Amino acid sequence: MNQRRILLALFMIYFVFAILLNSVGTVILQVIHTYGVVKGAASVLEGFKDLPIAIVSFFVASTLPRFGYKKAMLVALAIVAAATLAMPLIPAFATAKLLFLCVGVAFALVKVSVYSTIGLVARDRKHHAGITNMLEGFFMVGVLSAYWIFGFFIDAEHPASTSWLNVYWLLSVLCAATFALVLATTFDEVGAAPPDSRGPAADFLQMLRLFVRPLVYVFVLTAFLSVLVEQAIGSWLPTFNNEILMLPATMSVQVTSIFAGCLAVGRLLAGVVMRRLNWYPVLTACMLAMGATVLLTLPLTHGVNHDPNVTWSTAPVAAFLFPLIGLFMAPIYPGINSVMLSSLPRHQHAPMTGLLVIFSALGGTTGSLITGYVFGHVNGHFAFYLTLVPIVLMVVSLHAFKRQVEKTAGAAWTARPHELI
CATH class of the missing domain: 1.20.1250.20 (MFS general substrate transporter like domains)
Incomplete structure (x- = not known):
């Protein structure tokens, strides 16, 4: 496996999702200003993000080795690319809900796939720990970047302006570029395959x-x-x-x-x-x-x-x-x-x-x-x-x-x- 290219792909995926996941607070603020949504209603965006992460992880994690980590990453990136495009094309609070629902579902696929892929490329425990810490550190770089990226597109003098939605054109391009990188990268997933031919139900019970x-x-x-x-x-x-x-x-x-x-x-x-x-x-x-x-x-x-x-x-x-x-x-x-x-x-x-x-x-x-x-x-x-x-x-x-x-x-x-x- 080309480890450098694989790690670059994993780091880019985590960077993209760090921005999207960390944007929920900013989006809550902006939908209140832009769409006139009350604070209580806007707060549900947090739930639209978090609940799908836990639910999808619980039901899908055990089957991902069979489906393929690379395929799961591509599906996740395709989902968020489409969702980010919808934000400026169909500006509405309902679209923001859909965005974070998609981000939650996609991140569940990504987190399981990325962490599992580290196990395929790491040489030993210390190498595994080094990669994992670097990956999570890069995730935090993405979190910090989110404040500046969204801040660049927000019109402070006109809070109700929809100019902030233009950030999603940039994010959709970033998703597409990461999708292309993952697609062009070869992953050796032989070590991820279960040792026998159990079905999905048996894999789920094995997880429990x-x-x-x-x-x-x-x-x-x-x-x-x-x-x-x-x-x-x-x-x-x-x-x-x-x-x-x-x-x-x-x-x-x-x-x-x-x-x-x-x-x-x-x-x-x-x-x-x-x-x-x-x-x-x-x-x-x-x-x-x-x-x-x-x-x-x-x-x-x-x-x-x-x-x-x-x-x-x-x-x-x-x-x-x-x-x-x-x-x-x-x-x-x-x-x-x-x-x-x-x-x-x-x-x-x-x-x-x-x-x-x-x-x-x-x-x-x-x-x-x-x-x-x-x-x-x-x-x-x-x-x-x-x-x-x-x-x-x-x-x-x-x-x-x-x-x-x-x-x-x-x-x-x-x-x-x-x-x-």
Whole structure:
């Protein structure tokens, strides 16, 4: 296999979907202005995106090895290319709903296919971890790019203007270019095929049986807690900046981009580090550093006075220090995912990724709901201090995960020649 070309295709796919998935907040704002949709109605776009991801992953993940990862990626890109074209051609709130429904369905196909393809090209566990972290880091680059790409097309002086819809011409071209790249790339998917001739129903039951393995449920718990903390902080940091650090609304969002940037940098750096170092001490150190960041920086957020003329140079130092937690948080999710997948035979990577997507979604939703409830009923300081509980639980579950991984002793990997990247 041409590994460089395959990895370029995977990175481009993730970049495209990072932009589309991260655009939901911007689109909610724009449909309110452009189509006069009330906030409550506009908020359903989040559900149109998230629910299809979990549902499609659950029912389709186990059958993708038979269907083919390359075919699944092409189908996903074709779906979102058509949906992005519909946005400027048929401008309506219903079209925006359809767009995110398509994005959710397509991303479920893409996530399972991309993660499973990594297992086909990686030489060993460290190589797998390096690729996974680089991929997730590039995803965060796409998330950051989304703000600037959409911002370029929004007419700030005329909020009701439909000029922002022109961004979808660019995105449809990007989807088409990525489709062409994947189509022209050769994928060797022999290692993904199930070892016997079971049917789709049997493959689905086999996916469910994965969950009874101690290795899998310890991993699922660790992944659940990791996403819970990430979403708890990521979803409520703008509100924390606004209500606790007394920053203006616009600046509160802009400062939050530091957190996203730290996630991107952290994952890109981890992609290099984890090719050389053992995963367990690296991830344990990251978790301990997360807890230290919470304990050292949150005390700096107390007693902040409101300043109507606050600027970047006069903002509280905590506004810049606390988002650095993203640097330490960044390697954990892709790191444990890589270790889990590289502990299984390659034909089980797709169903395992399906379970991962489902519990990641549950973790993200749980983290956001709990933090929002505590934020509203107690205070923002306590809500963020509360993240220490899942961080401690992560350290414990990671140790249990390590013990289970050691029992597998890397049996999933077989000697096979690969080109060097």
